[in-house]
């Protein structure tokens with residue numbers, strides 16, 4: 001087998017490497033699986049469920065689940081798209097995401113996912129939680145209103161920066177990212193050179209003084225849909241029948 005195996009994604013047979021996750025195998029084959037908490041430089045976390053697909057009819061997180069020979073996966077069916085759309089809408093109503101005035105607009109993965117899924121407004125009532133902003137750090141800003149609890153910053157601080165500047169605190173709707181210091185981010189050893197802002201998919205962690213270096217209209221998702229760099233043009237995806 002040479003560590004190779006075959007899976008089926010939306011009726012297309014795809015060759016994968018043993019040990020790959022569904023998300024990785026799909027990506028190598030030019031099939032985009034939406035994701036928020038997954039990041040190529042970070043360990044697998046599996047929290048946001050935006051990557052949900054159906055494996056043999058069962059909802060599965062594609063970023064966590066390793067491929068198995070003969071797996072039959074739905075990544076683009078109406079049911080899968082509806083599950084993902086619901087998760088994305090819930091992320092919007094659980095926080096305070098005012099895209100029209102957000103400095104991350106155009107570079108925000110949550111906003112870009114909403115565009116990709118054709119979401120113009122959530123079907124659920126907004127919760128408008130009261131959340132503080134941690135602006136005490138000279139180089140970094142932590143805006144809890146925009147946080148989607150993906151944990152990328154927590155993992156980046158530990159795995160890429162070799163620190164433990166951030167962690168999780170609280171449970172349920174009170175769960176939040178918390179700086180490991182009594183003075184918030186300013187009380188940690190985090191600096192503007194750390195990767196924690198770079199990996200944030202939304203505008204929750206920002207480097208101060210950099211927000212408008214690239215103006216609105218010239219940002220990444222102003223020009224291409226999220227996942228557009230992965231989606232293979234029709235007919236180019238790996239296909240064996």
Ligand code: FES
Pocket residue numbers: 034035036037038045046047048049050051052061062063064
């Ligand atoms: S990307 Fe898979 S659970 Fe978040």
